[in-house]
Amino acid sequence: MSGALAGKRIVLGVSGGIAAYKAVELARQLALQGAEIQAALTRSALAFVQSLPFEVLTGRAPISRMFPIEGAAHPGDMPHISLTGRADLIVIAPATANLIGKFAGGIGDDFLSTLLLSARSPVLVVPAMNPRMWSSPAVRENVKKLRERGHLVMEPGVGRMARAEEGEGSGRMPEPEAILAEVLRLLVPPHDLAGMRLVVSAGPTRERWDAVRYLTNRSSGKMGYALAAAAAARGAEVTLVSGPAGLPDPPGLRTVRVESAAEMREAVLAAWKEAHAGIMAAAVSDYRPAQPTERKHKKKDGPLTLKLERTADILAEMGKAKGKRLLVGFAAETGDLTKNAKDKLRRKGLDLIVANLIAGEEDAMGADAATAILIRAGGKEEHFPRLRKDALASAILDRLAEMWQKVKSTK
Numbered sequence: 485m486s487g488a489l490a491g492k493r494i495v496l497g498v499s500g501g502i503a504a505y506k507a508v509e510l511a512r513q514l515a516l517q518g519a520e521i522q523a524a525l526t527r528s529a530l531a532f533v534q535s536l537p538f539e540v541l542t543g544r545a546p547i548s549r550m551f552p553i554e555g556a557a558h559p560g561d562m563p564h565i566s567l568t569g570r571a572d573l574i575v576i577a578p579a580t581a582n583l584i585g586k587f588a589g590g591i592g593d594d595f596l597s598t599l600l601l602s603a604r605s606p607v608l609v610v611p612a613m614n615p616r617m618w619s620s621p622a623v624r625e626n627v628k629k630l631r632e633r634g635h636l637v638m639e640p641g642v643g644r645m646a647r648a649e650e651g652e653g654s655g656r657m658p659e660p661e662a663i664l665a666e667v668l669r670l671l672v673p674p675h676d677l678a679g680m681r682l683v684v685s686a687g688p689t690r691e692r693w694d695a696v697r698y699l700t701n702r703s704s705g706k707m708g709y710a711l712a713a714a715a716a717a718r719g720a721e722v723t724l725v726s727g728p729a730g731l732p733d734p735p736g737l738r739t740v741r742v743e744s745a746a747e748m749r750e751a752v753l754a755a756w757k758e759a760h761a762g763i764m765a766a767a768v769s770d771y772r773p774a775q776p777t778e779r780k781h782k783k784k785d786g787p788l789t790l791k792l793e794r795t796a797d798i799l800a801e802m803g804k805a806k807g808k809r810l811l812v813g814f815a816a817e818t819g820d821l822t823k824n825a826k827d828k829l830r831r832k833g834l835d836l837i838v839a840n841l842i843a844g845e846e847d848a849m850g851a852d853a854a855t856a857i858l859i860r861a862g863g864k865e866e867h868f869p870r871l872r873k874d875a876l877a878s879a880i881l882d883r884l885a886e887m888w889q890k891v892k893s894t895k
């Protein structure tokens with residue numbers, strides 16, 4: 485089968501809401517794109533739609549119960565585990581408040597919810613419910629949880645609800661075309677960074693004081709690594725300059741490992757010479773011990789004063805003579821987020837700055853998720869909810885790709 489989704493395996497989960505009839509059309513559109521689809525219908529979905537249309541459109545009988553086992557590939561096969569091992573994507577459309585709650589809470593009491601517990605691929609959740617349910621605190625909290633875990637929860641459409649007396653509101657299931665577009669975006673990454681040479685820095689730096697001690701920070705490198713890997717998947721030729729982070733080299737790009745701010749400066753500036761764009765996600769130490777020693781410092785009575793000196797500001801140096809190259813910086817702040825970030829954007833000559841809070845529950849440092857504000861040189865501000873760092877990385881790269889198209893068209 486040809487089509488943009490040829491060879492892609494999709495589990496289409498359908499839970500019980502009136503929008504379930506639209507899932508039939510979604511199955512048809514996914515099948516037309518060549519996807520290999522296994523539908524899984526909950527018992528309440530079967531109150532709204534029949535299995536047969538799914539079976540005809542996908543060429544496979546939908547699974548709707550745990551026991552006796554349905555859809556086994558061979559004796560002993562457990563489809564709720566084996567399916568998720570093979571799936572490239574799981575799409576839940578419609579996702580009811582109940583299913584979202586079970587997924588967020590880790591409850592598996594039927595085939596679909598149990599399958600979600602063993603999901604390894606990304607899950608695209610397409611909510612459909614009454615507007616009052618959608619805005620209830622419980623659903624808001626569950627949606628937030630799922631997004632932080634890296635799942636994609638689409639925003640429901642605004643418009644007339646199924647029953648006239650419910651009037652208008654936010655809770656309608658997005659149309660199958662919009663869902664298909666999202667599936668294509670997830671499974672067939674755009675090649676919109678092709679031809680771009682990109683340098684990305686990540687992780688903390690380590691500034692040596694003596695043979696065993698150094699000055700560092702809590703950066704994990706997760707944000708920079710997510711950016712580098714996603715940019716490479718989108719066609720960029722990436723050099724990742726990484727401080728000491730406990731993460732493996734991402735595939736498909738060049739990783740340069742450094743330790744101190746001085747080493748990072750050297751590696752980043754060397755790659756920057758040939759680059760079209762740079763993203764400084766590293767938490768570079770602003771200071772280093774002024775007199776590092778080879779030997780271990782021996783303790784003495786009384787307090788010790790350690791003299792620190794400034795390191796070079798790599799990002800500011802990159803920004804100085806950047807020409808048409810694109811430059812993205814980060815601002816990690818404990819307060820006055822927007823004001824401080826705007827100030828850094830201007831001072832360092834950036835095109836875009838990613839402002840992260842690093843305080844309290846929203847703390848981005850070391851975490852898998854971050855709350856961010858993206859600010860452009862023109863002043864445009866975009867506020868993002870707390871998202872997993874790979875989801876945030878794609879949002880940042882979407883903006884970079886857009887700016888890159890503009891630069892290319894003015895050449």
Ligand code: CTP
Nearest residue numbers: 764765766768770796797798799813814815816
């Ligand atoms: N950065 C850099 N070199 C440094 C320090 C920071 O390239 N020596 C980069 C970081 O990678 C980040 C951005 O600058 O992209 C913001 O870093 P931050 O330390 O928050 O900014 P500063 O300008 O040092 O501001 P302040 O200390 O006032 O917060």
